[in-house]
Amino acid sequence: xxxxxxxxxxxxxxxxxxxxxxxxxxxxxxxxxxxxxxxxxxxxxxxxxxxxxxxxxxxxxxxxxxxxxxxxxxxxxxxxxxxxxxxxxxxxxxxxxxxxxxxxxxxxxxxxxxxxxxxxxxxxxxxxxxxxxxxxxxxxxxxxxxxxxxxxxxxxxxxxxxxxxxxxxxxxxxxxxxxxxxxxxxxxxxxxxxxxxxxxxxxxxxxxxxxxxxxxxxxxxxxxxxxxxxxxxxxxxxxxxxxxxxxxxxxxxxxxxxxxxxxxxxxxxxxxxxxxxxxxxxxxxxxxxxxxxxxxxxxxxxxxxxxxxxxxxxxxxxxxxxxxxxxxxxxxxxxxxxxxxxxxxxxxxxxxxxxxxxxxxxxxxxxxxxxxxxxxxxxxxxxxxxxxxxxxxxxxxxxxxxxxxxxxxxxxxxxxxxxxxxxxxxxxxxxxxxxxxxxxxxxxxxxxxxxxxxxxxxxxxxxxxxxxxxxxxxxxxxxxxxxxxxxxxxx
Numbered sequence: 014x015x016x017x018x019x020x021x022x023x024x025x026x027x028x029x030x031x032x033x034x035x036x037x038x039x040x041x042x043x044x045x046x047x048x049x050x051x052x053x054x055x056x057x058x059x060x061x062x063x064x065x066x067x068x069x070x071x072x073x074x075x076x077x078x079x080x081x082x083x084x085x086x087x088x089x090x091x092x093x094x095x096x097x098x099x100x101x102x103x104x105x106x107x108x109x110x111x112x113x114x115x116x117x118x119x120x121x122x123x124x125x126x127x128x129x130x131x132x133x134x135x136x137x138x139x140x141x142x143x144x145x146x147x148x149x150x151x152x153x154x155x156x157x158x159x160x161x162x163x164x165x166x167x168x169x170x171x172x173x174x175x176x177x178x179x180x181x182x183x184x185x186x187x188x189x190x191x192x193x194x195x196x197x198x199x200x201x202x203x204x205x206x207x208x209x210x211x212x213x214x215x216x217x218x219x220x221x222x223x224x225x226x227x228x229x230x231x232x233x234x235x236x237x238x239x240x241x242x243x244x245x246x247x248x249x250x251x252x253x254x255x256x257x258x259x260x261x262x263x264x265x266x267x268x269x270x271x272x273x274x275x276x277x278x279x280x281x282x283x284x285x286x287x288x289x290x291x292x293x294x295x296x297x298x299x300x301x302x303x304x305x306x307x308x309x310x311x312x313x314x315x316x317x318x319x320x321x322x323x324x325x326x327x328x329x330x331x332x333x334x335x336x337x338x339x340x341x342x343x344x345x346x347x348x349x350x351x352x353x354x355x356x357x358x359x360x361x362x363x364x365x366x367x368x369x370x371x372x373x374x375x376x377x378x379x380x381x382x383x384x385x386x387x388x389x390x391x392x393x394x395x396x397x398x399x400x401x402x403x404x405x406x407x408x409x410x411x412x413x414x415x416x417x418x419x420x421x422x423x424x425x426x427x428x429x430x431x432x433x434x435x436x437x438x439x440x441x442x443x444x445x446x447x448x449x450x451x452x453x454x455x456x457x458x459x460x461x462x463x464x465x466x467x468x469x470x471x472x473x474x475x476x477x478x479x480x481x482x483x484x485x486x487x488x489x490x491x492x493x494x495x496x497x498x499x500x501x502x503x504x
Contacts, residue, residue, distance in 0.1 A: 286408070462478075
């Protein structure tokens with residue numbers, strides 16, 4: 014009889030395998046792709062007899078940095094707890110579109126004994142020769158992310174702009190139905206005035222930032238505007254802003270030709286874009302796209318800009334001594350603003366709204382004829398088809414823009430003060446002081462806005478939106494609202 018020695022089977026430890034997937038844009042149609050990726054990795058890992066599924070970690074966010082992705086951070090914590098041996102990811106760009114993050118986390122996972130497999134590039138991080146190739150491909154992924162983020166997010170931002178424009182249209186219909194007098198009870202000067210002041214003050218840091226690139230040029234622009242406004246004669250007195258821009262630009266040309274540079278060492282003027290641009294061309298059109306998150310981020314801004322619209326209409330009315338809120342009517346001005354905004358957003362353009370700078374220009378130039386604005390609009394459309402002119406305008410030093418902004422942004426706040434004063438808002442009343450004070454703190458204090466989540470959707474309210482909402486609610490809640498809108502044709 015032959016006796017065979019049977020060796021006991023030693024169980025082979027299975028590799029604990031996780032997967033990471035990410036959908037990096039806003040598109041709703043990619044939700045299906047997101048679920049498909051999860052299912053794919055579950056089936057892939059389970060099909061390998063020597064692999065054991067840990068979990069499929071996933072993020073729906075488009076954040077470039079991994080610290081802003083909760084799914085990725087959960088995977089990091091699991092790796093630290095020694096719960097996995099392998100991570101499978103479709104591509105380097107899905108893992109991280111930040112070159113530094115990609116390299117650092119790849120090396121860090123390797124120190125934990127975790128191997129990352131990038132399917133598309135066929136790279137394993139347990140291969141010591143992969144670092145160089147990984148660094149190159151990570152740099153490419155980061156470069157691609159900029160164009161993807163800008164193009165995709167711009168399209169969805171434009172969708173939010175379209176919705177914001179439609180909100181203007183809805184508001185104009187409400188005003189038309191219920192009457193301007195009843196609506197203005199909720200938008201009295203004690204609300205609109207402080208909001209306009211906040212708009213100007215919130216832009217002040219932008220003026221300082223631009224001017225600080227070259228304080229001398231900023232001073233020249235500001236000084237020329239003041240000089241022509243105070244001491245200018247004839248035609249020159251009504252175009253102080255244009256003269257400020259032209260003269261300071263000539264100074265910049267002279268300084269650039271003489272070899273002067275900005276304090277940081279950069280050139281004062283750069284004409285490379287002018288040389289590469291053509292004389293005739295189409296502006297970059299982009300069809301808008303819609304996403305709930307983008308809409309909820311952009312649409313609330315319409316609340317603040319409506320406040321600005323009402324305030325600007327009041328200020329312009331006072332400037333030209335005619336009540337535009339009554340004739341042609343606030344509902345018509347809002348309708349024009351909303352339709353223009355929606356149409357611009359549809360083809361990738363920015364939102365249209367009333368600007369305090371324009372009111373400041375009216376105050377400085379005393380030119381009130383709407384025909385001038387129509388001519389300017391036609392010229393702007395023509396120039397948009399001449400890339401060479403657009404390129405020349407883009408060479409304008411930011412310091413000059415900062416110097417001009419000193420005047421224009423300051424005038425926005427000054428117009429808000431004028432709105433309060435000319436409407437005789439009684440700030441000896443506690444009610445009015447409370448409303449004004451809360452609007453100021455909200456408008457200037459919430460620097461980054463307020464972000465919260467509703468039903469899994471992240472919503473961000475800007476500081477001006479918060480200020481406008483707070484002012485409207487306090488005006489409704491607090492007793493003593495005795496404001497009566499004057500519908501007379503002249504102020």
